[in-house]
Amino acid sequence: MRDMIRSPLTWITLVALAVAAVLPWYVSAYILGILTVAYYFGVFAMGWDLLFGFAGEVNFGPTFLIGVGAYASGILNNLYGLSPILCIAIGALAAVVAGLVLAVPALRVRGPYFGLTTLVAVLILQSFVVVFADLTGGEIGLTIPDVLSIDAGVNYWIALVFMTVSGLIMFGLAQSPVGLILQASGQDPVQAGALGFNIIKHKLAAFVVSAFFSGLSGALLVFYMGTASVGTVVDIAVGVQVIVAAVLGGRRTVIGAALGAIFLIVAGEFLRPTGEIATFIVSAVALLVILFFPNGFLGSILARGARS
Amino acid sequence: MTPAPATADRAAPLLQVRGLTKRFGGLTAVKNLSLDLYGGEIFGLIGPNGSGKSTAMKSIMGIERPTAGDVIFQGENLAGLPAHRIARRGFGMVFQHSRPLNRQTVLENIMVALLPDSLTKVLPDRSLAANARRIAERVGLGPVIGRRPPTLPFADLRRLELAKAIARDPKVVLVDEPFAGLTLAEVATFSNLIRGFRDEGRAVLLVDHNVKSVAALVDRVLAMYLGEEIVTGRADEVMRNETVRHVYLGGAIETSARPEVDFKGKMPILDVQNVSVHYGKAQALDNVSIHVHQGEFVSVVGLNGAGKTTLFNTISGLLPYSGEILRGGQPLRGHSAAHIARHGIVQCPETRELFGEMTVRENLDLGGQHLESGEKAKQLAWLFALFPILKERQGQMAQTLSGGEQQMLAIGRALMMRPDLLILDEPTLGLAPVILEQLSKALEKLRQTTPITVLLGEQNVTFALPHADRVYVLEHARIVWEGDPARFAAEAGADYL
Numbered sequence: 156m157r158d159m160i161r162s163p164l165t166w167i168t169l170v171a172l173a174v175a176a177v178l179p180w181y182v183s184a185y186i187l188g189i190l191t192v193a194y195y196f197g198v199f200a201m202g203w204d205l206l207f208g209f210a211g212e213v214n215f216g217p218t219f220l221i222g223v224g225a226y227a228s229g230i231l232n233n234l235y236g237l238s239p240i241l242c243i244a245i246g247a248l249a250a251v252v253a254g255l256v257l258a259v260p261a262l263r264v265r266g267p268y269f270g271l272t273t274l275v276a277v278l279i280l281q282s283f284v285v286v287f288a289d290l291t292g293g294e295i296g297l298t299i300p301d302v303l304s305i306d307a308g309v310n311y312w313i314a315l316v317f318m319t320v321s322g323l324i325m326f327g328l329a330q331s332p333v334g335l336i337l338q339a340s341g342q343d344p345v346q347a348g349a350l351g352f353n354i355i356k357h358k359l360a361a362f363v364v365s366a367f368f369s370g371l372s373g374a375l376l377v378f379y380m381g382t383a384s385v386g387t388v389v390d391i392a393v394g395v396q397v398i399v400a401a402v403l404g405g406r407r408t409v410i411g412a413a414l415g416a417i418f419l420i421v422a423g424e425f426l427r428p429t430g431e432i433a434t435f436i437v438s439a440v441a442l443l444v445i446l447f448f449p450n451g452f453l454g455s456i457l458a459r460g461a462r463s
Numbered sequence: 464m465t466p467a468p469a470t471a472d473r474a475a476p477l478l479q480v481r482g483l484t485k486r487f488g489g490l491t492a493v494k495n496l497s498l499d500l501y502g503g504e505i506f507g508l509i510g511p512n513g514s515g516k517s518t519a520m521k522s523i524m525g526i527e528r529p530t531a532g533d534v535i536f537q538g539e540n541l542a543g544l545p546a547h548r549i550a551r552r553g554f555g556m557v558f559q560h561s562r563p564l565n566r567q568t569v570l571e572n573i574m575v576a577l578l579p580d581s582l583t584k585v586l587p588d589r590s591l592a593a594n595a596r597r598i599a600e601r602v603g604l605g606p607v608i609g610r611r612p613p614t615l616p617f618a619d620l621r622r623l624e625l626a627k628a629i630a631r632d633p634k635v636v637l638v639d640e641p642f643a644g645l646t647l648a649e650v651a652t653f654s655n656l657i658r659g660f661r662d663e664g665r666a667v668l669l670v671d672h673n674v675k676s677v678a679a680l681v682d683r684v685l686a687m688y689l690g691e692e693i694v695t696g697r698a699d700e701v702m703r704n705e706t707v708r709h710v711y712l713g714g715a716i717e718t719s720a721r722p723e724v725d726f727k728g729k730m731p732i733l734d735v736q737n738v739s740v741h742y743g744k745a746q747a748l749d750n751v752s753i754h755v756h757q758g759e760f761v762s763v764v765g766l767n768g769a770g771k772t773t774l775f776n777t778i779s780g781l782l783p784y785s786g787e788i789l790r791g792g793q794p795l796r797g798h799s800a801a802h803i804a805r806h807g808i809v810q811c812p813e814t815r816e817l818f819g820e821m822t823v824r825e826n827l828d829l830g831g832q833h834l835e836s837g838e839k840a841k842q843l844a845w846l847f848a849l850f851p852i853l854k855e856r857q858g859q860m861a862q863t864l865s866g867g868e869q870q871m872l873a874i875g876r877a878l879m880m881r882p883d884l885l886i887l888d889e890p891t892l893g894l895a896p897v898i899l900e901q902l903s904k905a906l907e908k909l910r911q912t913t914p915i916t917v918l919l920g921e922q923n924v925t926f927a928l929p930h931a932d933r934v935y936v937l938e939h940a941r942i943v944w945e946g947d948p949a950r951f952a953a954e955a956g957a958d959y960l
């Protein structure tokens with residue numbers, strides 16, 4: 156705890172959050188909209204880092220969890236008109252259940268097969284959305300009648316508070332005894348087993364937490380946008396963006412993942428006037444960082460701290 | 464030193480292993496192994512590389528699932544349980560290599576080992592830190608408790624492994640190669656620590672390559688070879704045992720150095736000058752110099768862990784080093800491993816590295832990839848004359864061959880590259896005596912009928928000496944003896960084991 160108060164990182168985070176909190180009084184609704192989406196993406200990326208950075212499992216299908224949360228909540232609202240809060244809660248639970256169904260068998264296979272399983276899960280979800288168009292809106296997208304708020308500022312704050320709370324919980328978990336065991340399991344599973352830890356159990360728990368936050372964030376995102384479509388919450392490309400964001404920000408940092416996501420979304424948006432070049436520039440920057448700073452923004456800083 | 468049987472009279476064994484067998488596919492790594500382990504004793508499980516000792520230890524710990532047999536601990540059969548359940552029963556294992564949590568301090572790393580296997584443990588416990596501190600002091604990590612692992616010297620990283628293994632106060636401590644990579648002074652310190660575990664009443668099971676390094680420490684030793692027990696007894700008894708000597712040294716030593724050729728003034732084909740290599744913080748080679756002349760057969764003998772493989776991998780361009788390696792007078796530094804191999808220094812590695820899912824013929828063809836088809840056919844015909852068995856097995860997948868055939872294929876593949884210098888790293892690894900003889904004959908034929916230059920690394924002296932023109936002894940990362948094989952028995956043989 157004392158370390159945290161002394162760490163400049165804590166203060167930088169607090170200042171950044173304070174600045175973010177007062178933004179609605181200074182910037183346009185357009186910028187708030189971009190940041191709102193970026194914050195939800197931040198939660199996707201943090202959830203992914205919990206699995207990759209700590210449990211050591213590469214989940215190539217973060218959008219499976221996000222998509223299940225998004226579509227489950229959206230469909231409930233669209234078909235039955237349940238209240239948004241209820242829909243979002245059920246969406247998060249649905250993501251947890253779907254995650255468990257996927258992870259229980261997948262965590263028993265070794266090496267790259269876990270990643271492949273998650274990738275296939277995304278493709279299955281995508282086909283499901285397209286085939287059951289009556290239910291899901293298919294390729295046109297699902298309209299969501301209710302919204303959380305019509306005010307851009309309120310929507311922005313909801314996203315900011317959600318990201319902050321999610322980040323706090325996931326960061327806290329990662330630093331807690333349970334997080335340490337998870338980290339040990341990810342780094343050296345044989346030794347973690349010999350120390351008396353049931354690795355599958357701990358990794359499964361990490362998957363559940365990751366699924367919960369991904370699903371919750373996915374549900375919140377579609378209620379903000381008023382629509383759910385394959386292109387925004389399921390497509391492999393979206394998943395790749397989440398992964399790139401997390402790696403960019405720094406493996407095993409949780410907070411770094413959120414930074415990476417905000418950077419990707421905001422940079423992509425600001426470069427939009429350059430047309431097709433935008434994606435190219437953002438991707439090139441991401442590639443360079445991954446190649447030359449594999450620890451990411453925050454990871455590089457922390458690694459330097461660890462050595463000194 | 465208290466001989467364990469004294470304890471044995473009073474108490475029942477803490478751990479009984481009965482008929483432990485572990486098969487990997489067609490390979491039986493551990494065959495019907497039985498042993499008793501008493502509280503307050505240090506028991507050594509000894510055998511050369513590939514003898515199955517590590518697999519036996521892993522099978523006891525539950526890291527490998529035994530194919531058959533019982534592991535009875537306090538009346539309960541633990542065989543088949545996963546490692547974490549066995550650990551919770553009171554087992555701790557000291558790993559040779561591990562990856563500590565680099566962003567956590569030494570103290571936090573030890574605290575991890577003390578945590579319960581629970582998902583609800585979100586808040587740290589105050590008593591945990593005090594406990595971890597006590598364990599750190601115990602293994603001598605007190606002064607570095609607040610540091611992070613990447614900043615620690617190698618010996619302290621090993622201490623951290625000891626600390627983690629005993630953190631939960633296990634009744635049985637398994638130690639994998641306790642002294643690998645440590646200096647002599649550190650060996651003494653670690654011996655005392657391990658004796659301390661014994662004096663607290665724990666049962667300690669050590670795994671090591673050879674009796675010599677652990678003789679002063681262990682109460683009893685079980686020597687194994689090819690997955691089976693050879694003999695169990697006190698260290699000095701085991702060292703005197705004929706079969707054990709045979710396994711390590713081979714049988715009676717024969718030599719047949721060719722008449723000495725005068726190499727004076729000639730440039731060696733390979734000249735290794737003052738080469739040192741580190742693995743992280745462990746020193747694997749210490750100022751090693753050797754040279755090989757065109758047409759010579761040079762053997763480097765040394766026990767497992769002495770640094771033979773490191774030396775060969777360094778020559779092959781696989782490891783960074785200090786010092787100089789010259790090939791025909793030209794420095795090799797800066798050339799890739801592929802370049803070095805293509806230009807005539809070909810290594811046949813200890814691990815064989817065959818392409819298991821390709822046929823024998825495909826493996827050989829890959830070795831001869833750079834030859835023109837006429838040349839390739841000629842080379843292949845010559846090779847089949849040397850190893851007739853490979854001709855019969857051409858269409859068979861490499862992984863289905865027996866150990867001896869696999870070794871011949873590995874050598875064959877290396878020969879297909881038409882090496883100027885062939886490096887053979889421990890070709891006898893895990894092979895039965897009858898296979899050794901076949902291999903030995905093939906090497907003799909190779910030596911008699913071709914002008915090939917060979918650098919052979921071996922633990923088995925009887926295998927290494929008959930072919931050699933010159934011998935180096937590598938011990939603890941250093942060259943300690945050089946000479947012709949006839950003098951080996953008199954001058955270096957006694958100290959070898």
